[in-house]
Amino acid sequence: MNDVTGMPQTAVVLGGTSDLARAVLRRLASRRLHSIVLAGRDEAALVEAGKELSSLGVNVVQANRFDVRETMLHESFAANAQQRLGSIDLLLVATGMLGTGDLDALDAENVANSVETNFTGPAAAIIAFVNVMRRQGYGRIVVFSSVAGVRVRRSNFVYGGAKAGLDSFCQGLGDALSGSGVELMIVRPGFVRTKMTAARTTAPFAVSAEQVARSVVRGLEQRAEIVWVPNVLAVVFAGLRCLPRRVWRVLPE
Ligand SMILES: NC(=O)c1ccc[n+]([C@@H]2O[C@H](COP(=O)([O-])OP(=O)(O)OC[C@H]3O[C@@H](n4cnc5c(N)ncnc54)[C@H](OP(=O)(O)O)[C@@H]3O)[C@@H](O)[C@H]2O)c1
Numbered sequence: 001m002n003d004v005t006g007m008p009q010t011a012v013v014l015g016g017t018s019d020l021a022r023a024v025l026r027r028l029a030s031r032r033l034h035s036i037v038l039a040g041r042d043e044a045a046l047v048e049a050g051k052e053l054s055s056l057g058v059n060v061v062q063a064n065r066f067d068v069r070e071t072m073l074h075e076s077f078a079a080n081a082q083q084r085l086g087s088i089d090l091l092l093v094a095t096g097m098l099g100t101g102d103l104d105a106l107d108a109e110n111v112a113n114s115v116e117t118n119f120t121g122p123a124a125a126i127i128a129f130v131n132v133m134r135r136q137g138y139g140r141i142v143v144f145s146s147v148a149g150v151r152v153r154r155s156n157f158v159y160g161g162a163k164a165g166l167d168s169f170c171q172g173l174g175d176a177l178s179g180s181g182v183e184l185m186i187v188r189p190g191f192v193r194t195k196m197t198a199a200r201t202t203a204p205f206a207v208s209a210e211q212v213a214r215s216v217v218r219g220l221e222q223r224a225e226i227v228w229v230p231n232v233l234a235v236v237f238a239g240l241r242c243l244p245r246r247v248w249r250v251l252p253e
Pocket of ligand 1: 014015016017018019020021040041042045066067068069093094095096097117144145146147188189190191192193194195196197
């Protein structure tokens with residue numbers, strides 16, 4: 001059950017080794033989060049992430065293995081996670097991969113992999129957890145979208161296109177869930193310094209994982225539906241969305 005301040009006490013994290021997810025969990029650990037399922041592909045890295053959370057007082061129930069593209073397993077994974085935790089207050093969806101937007105490097109396989117990792121896999125997993133949460137009568141879902149999906153750039157159109165799909169899916173799902181007791185919050189960070197972006201040149205309005213975590217927890221407190229990080233990107237993208245395509249396509253990265 002969420003505590004009296006609305007903060008989750010149990011959580012499932014898809015992408016349990018994500019730098020952003022770990023920053024959010026560190027913050028929630030100081031707000032009475034007590035039990036958690038960390039799900040991911042890299043067991044050694046999950047153990048490492050789990051140790052850090054245990055040292056902060058969280059009871060970590062390690063998931064064996066979770067690949068977001070294996071959609072046939074999502075229903076049983078969600079049911080199993082609920083069994084382990086008793087009830088699931090929070091689902092945090094942090095799986096994702098940047099990949100490439102370089103036309104010379106793209107083929108059918110790596111485009112499908114990106115869309116499965118960034119859109120169809122997370123969407124299928126979210127629905128599996130929605131079904132569990134609707135049965136338990138409540139729950140909160142936090143999904144990492146991206147400004148990359150708000151207006152898609154030519155340089156990373158595969159990632160951006162997939163995030164646009166996930167973001168739209170979550171907006172519609174959030175509306176469909178209205179009144180059900182299950183709530184969904186979309187988080188739209190800009191450039192964040194994490195291992196995902198380590199090889200990239202820092203973009204304007206860059207923030208740290210800790211700044212994103214602060215915004216996520218504030219969003220949970222305020223029962224926000226959409227959180228931009230930093231906030232100013234909501235205004236920036238309101239303008240960028242209106243640019244004609246001939247201008248948008250030649251804007252510097
Ligand atoms: N960093 C940014 O600038 C930024 C900006 C906007 C949005 N975001 C989004 O925020 C989320 C977290 O990103 P991050 O910055 O924390 O990056 P990260 O540290 O690289 O985390 C990405 C996570 O996705 C997991 N993952 C990738 N493919 C997977 C698969 N097939 N099955 C299961 N897990 C998989 C990774 O686990 P493995 O160890 O198994 O690969 C890792 O835990 C992502 O959705 C990302 O798109 C990031």
